[in-house]
Amino acid sequence: MSSDGSHLSFDRCPINVDRKRLRAFHQRLQQEVVTASFGCLLTHDKRLQQLNRDFLGHDYPTDVLSFPSGDGGNLGEMAISLERAAEQAAQYGHTMETEIEILMLHGALHLSGMDHETDKGAMARRESSWRKKLGLPHGLIRRARA
Numbered sequence: 001m002s003s004d005g006s007h008l009s010f011d012r013c014p015i016n017v018d019r020k021r022l023r024a025f026h027q028r029l030q031q032e033v034v035t036a037s038f039g040c041l042l043t044h045d046k047r048l049q050q051l052n053r054d055f056l057g058h059d060y061p062t063d064v065l066s067f068p069s070g071d072g073g074n075l076g077e078m079a080i081s082l083e084r085a086a087e088q089a090a091q092y093g094h095t096m097e098t099e100i101e102i103l104m105l106h107g108a109l110h111l112s113g114m115d116h117e118t119d120k121g122a123m124a125r126r127e128s129s130w131r132k133k134l135g136l137p138h139g140l141i142r143r144a145r146a
Contacts, residue, residue: 006030017082033105033108033112038078041077043079045084046061061081063081063103064078064081066111068113080107098137102137
C-alpha cells in the first residue's frame with residue numbers, strides 16, 4: 001500500500017490473471033477518472049458475501065462493493081469477486097481482466113460519490129463516457145437496464 005492509501009491487492013488470484021495490466025488500469029483510474037487514490041481488493045465470493053452481509057445486510061455474494069471514505073484525498077475501498085468476474089467475462093465474451101476493469105471503473109465512480117440508483121442517469125452517462133475512452137465494452141449499469 002502506498003502512503004496515500006492507494007493499493008491493488010490480490011487474494012487467491014488465479015495465476016493466469018494479468019496483474020501488471022490491472023495495476024496499470026488501477027493507476028489510470030486514479031489519475032484520469034477520479035483523480036484521487038483508492039484501494040481495491042480482488043478476492044473471492046465468500047469474502048464478498050461476508051462484506052455484503054456485514055456492511056449492507058445482504059447475505060449473498062456480489063461482483064463489486066464500494067466503501068466510500070468521505071475523504072477527498074483517499075476515496076475509500078472496493079472489493080471485487082474474482083468468481084463473479086470470471087463468470088461475467090464468459091457470459092459477455094471478453095477476458096477476465098476486461099471484466100475486472102469494468103467492475104473497477106464502476107466501483108471507482110461509486111467511491112467518487114456517484115449513485116446510479118438516485119442520480120437520474122448522471123453515473124450512467126459518466127460510466128459510458130469513460131468506458132469509451134478506456135476502450136471497455138458495456139458496463140454494469142447498461143447491462144442492468146438491458
